[in-house]
Amino acid sequence: MKEFDLIIVGVGGQGAITASDIIGKAAVRQGLPVQASETHGMAQRGGSVINHVRLDCKYGSLIPEGRADAILGLEPVEALRAIEFLSPDGVVVINTNPVLPISVLSGSSKYPEVETILTQLRSRCKQLVAIDAESLAIEAGHPLTSNVVMIGALSNYLPLDVRSFEESISKIVPPKTVAVNLSAFRLGRKQVE
Amino acid sequence: MEQDNIRYLLGNHAIAQAIIDSAVDVVAGYPGTPSSEIIEHLGLLKPECHVEWSVNEKVALEVAIGSSWSGGRSVATMKHVGLNVASDPLMTLAYTGVKGGLIIISADDPGCHSSQNEQDNRRYAQFALIPCLDPATPQEAYDMVSFAFEFSEKFETPILLRPTTRICHGKSDIHLKEPTATTHEIQFEKRPDQWVMLPSRARVRHKLLIEKQTEIAKALELSPWNKLDIIEGAQLGIIASGVAFAYTKEAIEKLGVKASLLKISTYPPHVGLIKQMLDSVKQVLIIEEMEPIVEETVRSISGINIEIHGKDIIPRNGELDLTIVEAAIAKIAGLDHDPYIPEQTSIELPIRPPVMCPGCPHRATYIAMKKSFGKDAVFPGDIGCYTLGVQLGTMDTCLCMGASITTASGIYHAGETKPICCSIGDSTFLHTGIPGLLNAVYNKADITVAILDNRTTAMTGHQPNPSMGQNVLGDTTYAVSLEEMAKACGVEFVKTTDPFDIKKTIEIFKQAKEHKGVSVVISKQECIITARRRGQRLGLFAVDTDKCTGCKTCIKIGCPAIEFKESGTKGKSYINSFCVGCGVCAQVCPFEAIKEVSD
Numbered sequence: 001m002k003e004f005d006l007i008i009v010g011v012g013g014q015g016a017i018t019a020s021d022i023i024g025k026a027a028v029r030q031g032l033p034v035q036a037s038e039t040h041g042m043a044q045r046g047g048s049v050i051n052h053v054r055l056d057c058k059y060g061s062l063i064p065e066g067r068a069d070a071i072l073g074l075e076p077v078e079a080l081r082a083i084e085f086l087s088p089d090g091v092v093v094i095n096t097n098p099v100l101p102i103s104v105l106s107g108s109s110k111y112p113e114v115e116t117i118l119t120q121l122r123s124r125c126k127q128l129v130a131i132d133a134e135s136l137a138i139e140a141g142h143p144l145t146s147n148v149v150m151i152g153a154l155s156n157y158l159p160l161d162v163r164s165f166e167e168s169i170s171k172i173v174p175p176k177t178v179a180v181n182l183s184a185f186r187l188g189r190k191q192v193e
Numbered sequence: 194m195e196q197d198n199i200r201y202l203l204g205n206h207a208i209a210q211a212i213i214d215s216a217v218d219v220v221a222g223y224p225g226t227p228s229s230e231i232i233e234h235l236g237l238l239k240p241e242c243h244v245e246w247s248v249n250e251k252v253a254l255e256v257a258i259g260s261s262w263s264g265g266r267s268v269a270t271m272k273h274v275g276l277n278v279a280s281d282p283l284m285t286l287a288y289t290g291v292k293g294g295l296i297i298i299s300a301d302d303p304g305c306h307s308s309q310n311e312q313d314n315r316r317y318a319q320f321a322l323i324p325c326l327d328p329a330t331p332q333e334a335y336d337m338v339s340f341a342f343e344f345s346e347k348f349e350t351p352i353l354l355r356p357t358t359r360i361c362h363g364k365s366d367i368h369l370k371e372p373t374a375t376t377h378e379i380q381f382e383k384r385p386d387q388w389v390m391l392p393s394r395a396r397v398r399h400k401l402l403i404e405k406q407t408e409i410a411k412a413l414e415l416s417p418w419n420k421l422d423i424i425e426g427a428q429l430g431i432i433a434s435g436v437a438f439a440y441t442k443e444a445i446e447k448l449g450v451k452a453s454l455l456k457i458s459t460y461p462p463h464v465g466l467i468k469q470m471l472d473s474v475k476q477v478l479i480i481e482e483m484e485p486i487v488e489e490t491v492r493s494i495s496g497i498n499i500e501i502h503g504k505d506i507i508p509r510n511g512e513l514d515l516t517i518v519e520a521a522i523a524k525i526a527g528l529d530h531d532p533y534i535p536e537q538t539s540i541e542l543p544i545r546p547p548v549m550c551p552g553c554p555h556r557a558t559y560i561a562m563k564k565s566f567g568k569d570a571v572f573p574g575d576i577g578c579y580t581l582g583v584q585l586g587t588m589d590t591c592l593c594m595g596a597s598i599t600t601a602s603g604i605y606h607a608g609e610t611k612p613i614c615c616s617i618g619d620s621t622f623l624h625t626g627i628p629g630l631l632n633a634v635y636n637k638a639d640i641t642v643a644i645l646d647n648r649t650t651a652m653t654g655h656q657p658n659p660s661m662g663q664n665v666l667g668d669t670t671y672a673v674s675l676e677e678m679a680k681a682c683g684v685e686f687v688k689t690t691d692p693f694d695i696k697k698t699i700e701i702f703k704q705a706k707e708h709k710g711v712s713v714v715i716s717k718q719e720c721i722i723t724a725r726r727r728g729q730r731l732g733l734f735a736v737d738t739d740k741c742t743g744c745k746t747c748i749k750i751g752c753p754a755i756e757f758k759e760s761g762t763k764g765k766s767y768i769n770s771f772c773v774g775c776g777v778c779a780q781v782c783p784f785e786a787i788k789e790v791s792d
Contacts, residue, residue: 011545028201028366036364040226045578046753047547060439061363064515066533077542083535100756101545106748107757107764109543120538
């Protein structure tokens with residue numbers, strides 16, 4: 001049994017679709033049936049986005065509340081917003097770098113302290129992996145690879161081989177950026193002991 | 194190993210692949226979420242057939258009809274509300290029938306993820322008397338395409354393929370089939386009794402259409418898309434349609450309920466299988482998203498000795514999911530059901546609605562519009578990225594494609610005396626805005642029409658349109674002039690402005706406001722996303738904190754690149770790394786505190 005239900009959340013433009021593509025393609029490479037669902041259209045204009053990815057799944061693409069095995073949060077507030085999907089045994093892998101919504105930028109609402117978000121998440125999951133993906137992406141060679149850093153960290157929990165991820169990344173990212181993305185993946189993967 | 198015949202595909206890309214594999218001749222459509230990626234993908238694959246972005250859905254369907262009547266296999270794609278625009282040809286097309294297979298793909302959007310309503314277009318199939326296929330998975334959507342062409346040709350009927358958002362924007366491992374279709378002879382054959390719907394012939398064709406229904410229903414009953422599993426001794430029967438079937442199957446297994454299960458994926462619904470189900474159980478639950486179409490059929494043929502549930506417990510609005518379906522089945526089956534749902538967080542999370550991008554030219558247009566017309570003016574609107582102008586107070590209405598100019602006219606004719614300035618995008622203007630403009634001039638409305646020309650169809654993913662001089666394949670074609678188009682409608686005041694020049698744009702809007710009659714202001718500046726993809730890089734801006742008084746004028750324009758930070762008694766504005774250098778904030782700052790930085 002390799003069933004695994006994953007929620008990927010972030011902000012439109014952060015690369016949530018690329019993240020689910022890399023995972024989905026890696027799963028298909030290993031012969032697993034996959035059902036995924038993506039946010040396209042209007043919400044992509046800087047709004048909250050949520051993707052469902054269900055590995056070894058023979059049903060529909062939507063993960064029910066309380067049953068996701070993991071949440072991949074590309075943004076802290078968005079991870080907490082999606083917490084209702086997580087199972088009590090679930091894992092949360094989050095990027096600790098906030099993207100401030102317009103209401104916060106304009107001073108009309110407040111962005112919670114990242115530490116407060118982490119505490120809230122910790123009390124609702126079995127394991128929390130908090131990563132400064134931006135710094136690691138820069139270390140890997142390009143700030144835009146932070147979503148691949150995040151996949152690297154998450155990969156420790158998914159029922160998929162490293163080779164499948166690496167092949168999938170090589171096929172999906174622009175050819176010139178394969179090397180930097182692969183080092184971003186490996187750097188992310190090392191964040192979990 | 195990902196094999197050649199198994200690929201991880203978006204539902205819409207799978208549909209596009211199936212269209213190519215069916216040796217189609219003509220594909221036409223208008224962009225609209227969740228349908229856009231079908232034609233977009235075909236444009237990239239550059240198949241041998243004719244592919245086009247048409248100017249609207251009615252045009253797209255009629256192009257497909259012409260091709261079909263000439264023997265060509267044809268497809269028209271659109272979002273659900275697009276079929277409203279195409280409903281005129283649709284209703285009579287059912288009478289005439291087709292020659293080459295014709296599939297109308299209507300991508301429905303339960304839950305209004307990216308739409309102004311969530312209408313259920315299975316109703317259109319019922320209304321027009323054409324068959325409808327409602328896929329439960331992306332794989333099924335792929336498989337249904339070749340079936341639909343053959344069915345359409347055999348019964349000379351158009352057929353509606355109705356994937357929903359979860360199918361179109363779902364991704365899964367798609368098992369591709371070997372293409373078997375071959376090209377066919379194209380020849381427009383004169384068939385006046387069939388193609389010319391004079392009243393005398395329409396009466397005959399309508400009768401034939403009704404007679405054909407029995408035959409069509411029988412053939413659909415033999416199709417592989419409906420499936421009945423009778424469980425020996427089960428008292429409960431569940432009938433589920435389309436994508437709701439996937440949730441139902443999972444719910445039955447997770448709950449461990451003993452129930453017979455009928456899957457319905459073709460319309461009109463399979464009466465034979467429904468009867469078999471009704472004969473074997475005491476209780477039936479019908480699970481379908483949106484309208485009670487299967488339920489109406491079930492109720493029309495059931496006896497009195499059976500308990501029927503459907504829309505009394507399954508919502509008629511919004512999207513279904515496993516949580517809703519599981520709760521409904523548990524209730525009917527009399528199970529204790531208290532699923533674990535994590536406690537919501539007690540801290541308040543800032544909302545994150547979609548916003549106009551940093552450097553979006555629409556923001557600049559709206560700043561100038563509001564300055565010239567005053568905040569109390571009436572601002573009717575339309576459908577596109579610029580609908581987000583609601584955040585700036587310049588979007589007072591949004592109804593359907595092209596409705597800005599027409600509702601503005603109606604507001605004026607009713608006797609509203611405030612100035613009226615409506616907004617419409619370039620692609621929307623060409624879609625259904627032109628008749629409204631013509632009508633406004635003809636009937637002497639006194640309104641200003643702002644055409645927000647960002648040189649693309651942005652919201653749906655930057656598809657080309659007829660004013661861009663480029664088609665779906667990226668080939669050069671005639672670029673229609675919006676200015677000349679407006680003049681041809683009889684508009685005397687037509688002026689074009691660059692919205693990034695705020696002062697000039699304010700001046701032009703003021704002149705338009707003073708002009709008696711219809712005035713058109715074309716606010717022309719490329720979408721920042723396409724401009725940056727082309728490599729455009731402008732000088733960036735920064736706030737001189739010594740000059741910033743914390744007045745928040747720049748904050749009010751709602752740009753994600755401008756932040757307000759409290760410091761001591763007074764806060765100040767800062768420009769963050771999202772800045773793309775449009776310079777609009779610098780122009781609105783009353784204290785000249787925002788300056789371009791040299792590198």
